[in-house]
Amino acid sequence: MQPRSSPDARGTPRPEERRPLLGPDGEVVHYELDDDINAPRRAPPTWRSTWGKTVAITALFLIMGILLVLAFFFLGWGITGLPHGPSTPSPQGPIKNVVVLVQENLSFDTYAGGLTYHPHIDGLVNRTYCNPSNIDDPNSHTVCAKPTAQNVAPDDPDHSIAGGAMQVYSTYHPNHTSHPTMQGFVTEQIRAYGIDRDLSRAAEVINYYAPDHVPVLNAMAQNFVLFDAWFAAVPGPTNPNRAYLTSGTSHGHGMNDIDFLTSSLPQVSIFEQLSAHNISWINYSNTTGFLPDALFYRWTAQTGKGETHIKPIDRFYHDAKTGSLPQFTWINPECCSYMSFHPPSPINMGEGFIKSIYEALRASPQWNETLFILTFDEHGGFADHVAPPDNVPPGDEHTHQEWALDGSQIEFKFDRLGIRVPTLLMSPWVGQGVVQNRPTDQPNDFTHTSILKYVAELWGLPVLTPRVAWSPSLGGLITGVWRDTPEKLPEPADF
Template sequence: MPEFKQPSSRKRAAAASTAAVAGVSLLAASLLGLGAAPGTAGESPHGTATPIKHVVVIFQENVSFDHYFATYPQAANTPGETQQGSGIAAPAFTAAKNTPKGINTLANAGLLAPNNPNSIQPARLSPMQAVTCDQDHGYTSEQKAYNAGLMDKFVQFTSRDSCGANQFGRPGLTMDYYDGNTVTGIWNYAQNYAMSDNHFSTTLGPSTPGALNLVAGQTHGVKEFSAAGAPVATPAAGSYTVRQPDANGIGTVTNDPDPVYDDCSNNSHASANNLAAMTGKNVGDLLNAKGVSWGWFQGGFAPTTPSTAGSPASCLSSHGNAAGAKVTDYSPHHEPFQYYASTANPHHLAPASPAEIGHNGQANHQYDLTAFNHVVNTDNMPAVSFLKAGMSQDGHAAYSDPLDEQNFITATVNNIQKSKNWDSTAVVIAYDDSDGWYDHVAATVKNSSNTADDAAWCQNAAAAGVPMGGGYADRCGPGPRQPLLVISPYAKKNFVDHTESNQSSILRFIEDNWHTGQIGDASADATAGSLANMFNFHHQRSDLVLLNEQNGTVAAITHTGNGRGNGRPDSGS
């Protein structure tokens, strides 16, 4: 891997200025003139703008930043607590002395009880309350909760306070948060790698818009189909699948329709919903055009009943969660590439061989999660991998929880760190939406909308002249603030980035690193904030931090002896 010399501040400023004039990406600008090999600006000899040759995006479900980080890095460490389900002792958490100050948490904002403006005060959830009620996270409901940016109507518009057996609920549940005694693994990754306290959903709303914004930066371009797969020529305005359809029936996704190019959409659950297909391009199309290997790997994607002539596949495998509930693994509306004809694997075909993984073939880059384990420690690990846990481990309230999620994330990251590809890998942990959980920060509206689906927050922005990208309605954003972490030998250590970013910033990082170009058509990638400040591309760390897969504590810190750089310490910039 090439070494990069640290430039002078004058040289960095000149490079940034040159990039701004030339329209070069911010990521490439960070390496302009910094010892990179000749050729494309910032490009390494292996065709990437940075030393990162593998990006792994672990895309989880339904968490706001304050829900996991309200009191970071201070945990209650209450004696006698145990983890729901296992009954093992909850871990204590003590922050490193050099943990950054000024993190935009609920505690640092002075908005813990009794000082919160919402009608019910925030309260800590214990490890014994891991499985909770699901909250209302609709596009319009979230805007109403924002109350034009005052952030004080969450109890009225997103809180769901009672639910099923073994699921915790209370009045004003939306206000509640976990600390390092429950989300111990996430807090330890933040302590040892880089996190953001200023990362948002690209738009408001639930899972499908978040997944589409990750891979395309675009929720407009959807066409509606019946549950049987027949085109719906003129969908009703405001229908479940399509908002604000034009004369051709093409509109915007604000809810969670299942993908039409997926056998399992209406063959793996009791409901029979209308279906959706996306037009336009996604990052898979861009990577294919450049010959870059990639794949989406999702729990439960392997069918339990294969497709046969005239009979679609079904996907009904399941696992238990911390509450003892049986949960189906596969969720079709969490799989964004299945909405696009170009990147779908409708019958859930397995790759013909491990050599196909990441490349063109019958699986068309869509795989069961287990396929990633076949390639992570090989030369065939894809350059870009998107990982989606089975539903019991994806973190979504009601059917998943932070303890089951922690088991998945730590096991996955440990596996990557132990692989031969770790020294050139960046793992990004991100979320598809907030679930409606309270967060005290509202980003300034960057993309407006003014329809019946929009509340005062977005309508006021439209009236004030905030543009509506592409003229496409119902893409108001940024949406709620969410956790974002980067785990890599090039990630800054115990670092908190304040750069504003959103889900499409991950898309932009991939585009810039592999020089794919952008999606176009008013995709959010064009204006998404950079993730570059979470990295130090001029220093490869030698420390390896492995976590306990049961409780998230630090299991081992080793040194690989592969660290390269300019003598700067692992922490800071």
């Protein structure tokens, strides 16, 4: 969370540059429904007499009754505490409940760039990634990424829109000729904190975690779907990204300004949309000093939904246990001291929190109909080696202006995505150990508004904004095959 902006450069990758959906061993994964699902139904047999039909139906019911009794006693169906399989998928698919947890301020490289379980993760393993300490001095010292990131980052990196421009383009004023070098992270960190004589401290902006320091993430990724090409919606701070996550636009806001504290955003949010279509939702919140995301919006406050549809985080654990979660669950972590990952939050405490959310969902009676999406609102100023896409449609026509560290004013048109963030899909209906690269079955790049695109498809909702329309859906990763999933995840690392 940091208040504190410049358009153009890199287009969406050409089709030949896009990489496939990969399985655990690097193979291309194709999910196909069972032939029985798509096969035409057979016509019922023609009976020669009513008597024959009656006998056949009676025999059929007798056999079904015997099988049901046997299943009840020998398989333990319906008995609390025993393993249970999936329910029958609905015509729209098996997912009936969507749970979204948005954590704070980590780039993909920082948190997931050191994972080694899959050979095709686009991270920092077997890669040398360095930044100059002064982007304007070709003879300045070079700082290279190492798997030595600390449990508590010593500084909170600059994650303003202006700072993001420097980090990506090595200038506060990128234009259509600017190249996204991803070389400005260390320079911006040194300028923001005046630490030019302490390069080891500045290096924390580019260092990353080894798998044994992020065992919860490592286990989640090995068991479910990890995106290594999921970009934040805005190359800037928390609340504009959270607004895009929940409404497909920030209505021109590029800072964590007063409107986010006074429920002043006027646009239609996913929460308003769900209410209009009689789809249940709750925003479970552990926020400290900030409004939960649903209360960014004027509609939420004026209709009283802030009183009825925003619940404390303890209620989430209760509702998960009793099987009473709504169709759409939105979870806010605290910010920014202990469980959110936002500096100075310890990494292992953040891992403990996401572990607790997963395990509550896994133990819930609703797990077999649930999709759990874990993402991060933005990169938090931490380095990443993959350039984000530009020339993307904004959510609306509003622009944002702010001042850069060099004293100049910049204007941002919301036509560039933010830097990569770690994102996972978890459900008994997704593949195991899958690494999702850039999509090959849809144009454009996965981004925060891909969640809104999927939810619109799932429940037949109108698409909220041009940015949502542009975004690929994640629905293709939901399979027609149920599988068992881990009940527990590893304990967080003891740094």
